[in-house]
Amino acid sequence: MNTTQHPSLQAKVKAKISIAGAGPVGALLATILSRANYQVNIFESRADFREQKHYQGKSINLALSDRAWRALDIIGATPLVKEHAIPLYQRIVHTQDNSQISQNYGDEQQAIWAISRVKLNEILLAIAEQEPLVNLTFNNRLTHLDFVNGCSVYANHSEHIVKQKEVESDLTFAADGAYSKVRRLAQETPRFSYSQHYMEQCYIELTITANDDGSHKLDKNALHIWPRKHFLMIALPNSDGSFTCTLFLNHDGEPSFSSLQEKEDIKAFLSTHFADVYPMLNDPVEAFCQKAANPLFLVSVAPWVFNNKVALIGDAAHAMVPFYGQGLNCSFEDCREIAELINIHQDDWEQILPAYQKSRKENTDAISKLAKEHFQEISEFACEPRFILKKRIEAKFHKMYPKLWTPLYTMISFSADLPYSLARQIGKRQDALMEQIMLIKDIEKHWQEDFVYEKLKSLVKQESKTFI
Amino acid sequence: MNTTQHPSLQAKVKAKISIAGAGPVGALLATILSRANYQVNIFESRADFREQKHYQGKSINLALSDRAWRALDIIGATPLVKEHAIPLYQRIVHTQDNSQISQNYGDEQQAIWAISRVKLNEILLAIAEQEPLVNLTFNNRLTHLDFVNGCSVYANHSEHIVKQKEVESDLTFAADGAYSKVRRLAQETPRFSYSQHYMEQCYIELTITANDDGSHKLDKNALHIWPRKHFLMIALPNSDGSFTCTLFLNHDGEPSFSSLQEKEDIKAFLSTHFADVYPMLNDPVEAFCQKAANPLFLVSVAPWVFNNKVALIGDAAHAMVPFYGQGLNCSFEDCREIAELINIHQDDWEQILPAYQKSRKENTDAISKLAKEHFQEISEFACEPRFILKKRIEAKFHKMYPKLWTPLYTMISFSADLPYSLARQIGKRQDALMEQIMLIKDIEKHWQEDFVYEKLKSLVKQESKTFI
Helix, strand or coil, X not given: CCHHHCHHHHCCCCCEEEEECCCHHHHHHHHHHHHXXXXXXXXXXXXXXXXXXXXXXXXXXXXXXXXXXXXHHXXXXXXXXXXXXXXXXXXXXECCCCCEEEXXXXXXXXXXXXXXXXXXXXXXXXXXXXXXXXXXXXXXXEEEXXXXXXXXXXXXXXXXXXXXXXXXXXXXXXXXXXXXXXXXXXXXXXXXXXXXXXXXXXXXXXXXXXXXXXXXXXXXXXXXXXXXXXXXXXXXXXXXXXXXXXXXEECCXXXXXXXXXXXXHHHHHHHHHCCCCHHHECCHHHHHHHCCCEEEEXXXXXXXXXCCCXXXXXXXXXXXXXXXXXXXXXXXXXXXXXXXXXXHCCCCHHHHHHHHHHHHHHHHHHHHHHHHHHHHHHHHHCXXXXXXXXXXXXXXXXXXXXXXXXXXXXXXXXXXXXXXXXXXXXXXXXXXXHHHXXXXXCHHHHCCCHHHHHHHHHHHHHCCCCCC | CCHHHCHHHHCCCCCEEEEECCCHHHHHHHHHXXXXXXXXXXXXXXXXXXXXXXXCCCCCCEEECHHHHHHHHHCCCHHHHHHCCEEECEEXXXXXXXXXXXXXXXXXXXXXXXXXXXXXXXXXXXXXXXXXXXXXXXXXXXXXXXXXXXXXXXXXXXXXXCEEEEECCCEEEECCCCCCHHHHHHCCCCCCEEEEEXXXXXXXXXXXXXXXXXXXXXXXXXXEEEECCCCEEEEEECCCXXXXXXXXXXXXXXXXXXXXXXXXXXXXXXXXXXXXXXXXXXCHHHHHHXXXXXXXXXXXXXXXXXXXXXXXXXXXXXXXXXXXXXXXXXXXXHHHHHHHHHHHXXXXXXXXXXXXXXXXXXXXXXXXXXXXXXXXHXXXXXXXXXXXXXXXXXXHHHHHCCCCCCCHHHHHHHCCCCCHHHHHHHHHHHHHHHHHHHCCCCHHHHCCCHHHHHHHHXXXXXXXXXCC
């Protein structure tokens, strides 16, 4: 809504903030800022996806966990978003020999929540648009940004005419995603450290259709996973009864998107390695052939904040790989940090922005590393007996002594007040102790016996630190 | 020299290779390739520096060690280059309290060699120009490069007219340095991993003038170093009796290039921390004020080789920080690798280039990390008693058992056949063993006694690996 139509609002407006990008992060941030009495202009380069039949954009399914909810709580959006999400209480591992192993994500009531990115974006944009201080413009592509004075230029490409518009702002947030234009422009600023790292793996999406009655063909309250060591498929439920499957496979080598070119080879590959689900997939060979494999990359930059006039947020600042399911959770946590710092520093952006960068950079570096490392855990170890045993011992110990030990996955997904970087440090110390437990002779036989947990308890106490 | 004037040469020419950049690496590579019967076109964006009064370009002094000599041996350039270089047998540490500590670089005869970058470049270009198959063109800036077919476009900016020239090559080497244009263009290729990391430190150069009789004011056969923990100055001798000093100092914070703005503060800073050399410096306060601080950064990329048509080499592939004095040594080693692979794979570039990338990438990553870590060693530890003691024990042990232990610096600088990555691994294992030796009670008193070396010897043997 345009504030020029609301002169009464102008009086209390503290400053003018631009946001590049109207994805979930831009929309959430806009609502947070406007409710703190900032005038917010969001510019989105794409057309309004709500007016289009086919949504163009990143489509990896999302799983929201506690960090996302904590951020959405700030604007009261949690109940509405949960209405459109499906809780997943466990990971179901589909082994190569067609058996299934269930692994709870946390305690019985703890779940991660699957939701369509489009739906989530829709909800958050609708909330932002109700804010009198938010002004949302589509089809406006950022073409220039002055990192010293914060002025930007947007080009409007609609109706086959290009109109340039200069925008003055007290502050610009770049919420323009993994391929951020602002970040690309920032590469021209002095002493800008930048890294983009491509993974060996690429991905495509396949679909499991719904049953005729609209029900799901697999347990819908689980994330399904087919770990195959060097490649991997996962499936997340959609609310229409279908599942979206994501196949992660190397770009080169054997097998890979490069080596699998012939239809019969693709069919053999899919039906051999994903035998249980192959019959449920919607024309998978055709889909495999027609879709270009998407790259997976992670981005790390420094600084995030330029002259206290421009700040990166979300994937623009820290695009990561999806293996820990934390990308958007982490980006929403960026927004929560901004909200908290506005309160702490009473709208003094000269303090807010450096504090934001300092606190978030270290934590996003940590989750980005964890996400990269997690590929091996889910692709290689997820069905390895000793790995599964370790997870079981850990879960049992956590249940016995919840104040002494929280598993890393729980710290990341269900402990929203624990910073990622601290969780990672604790996780490393836990690994070292679990190594000692796994050295117990015939641990496979004895893992349920008390002495194992007494030993782990004494090891934890020796460290004289608790693993919260 | 242009081969069109030498039709007799054309018959034996194997293929046409372009080199972007006529620095020391481009010039050395051109001579190597032309002597292997390739027609080589070098394009340099700058004007011929030999025709100019003031050389524009990177000016950090160079120190050449065995890896450089080994590469220069291939074209027989070592004796000529050594004529213009000054051997440095030791590092002389100037402590804050104006005492001096000498540390030999290796055995008594082992030296690193200081040389002016301009002189070295001049020598290597003169050699390349004598090759009938080498064609050298200045003032030609690369504007376009097709990474699939290897075609490139150069623009000639001389005489205020821009002439564009299309160049077809079987292969293009990018030897265009730390700010490589080819590498920048490569960022548009698919799945290009790229990282540029800026250090906290920047640098400026100051000068110690010669005595009136042309002699040096400090020992000329040493690298002088003023370690001051968070900052650092080094001095390398020039053949005209002067020294070039490089002051490394943080960009921000206290003290830093940002904090030191007033002339009196600069004077106080320099005269306090570099008291012994301050009177010898040529107008240091003025020089400090007038020079913009240069950034220090490291670059890491993958791949280096594109469709076997374009390959990065030298700083274009692996720009590093100068703290180990290995930048050009490492780049020359890239050229040596190419020379050796041409022989091994008998001019089959489909094999040469992947092998080049595989072998060099891992080794340049290793030396780049070592160079970054080395700042702490030379700025912080160089005058720390326990560190110095460790180095002495190591040197003594190496002298007693040269086949069991070679210090890391020697492996890097004087063991040209030992790959950097292996040297780094060995160095880490040595560190762990030396930690145990330093735990010996009152090691400061006992370090010359036999039992210390017997213990170290048994530790090495326990590892059942020798530290060559």
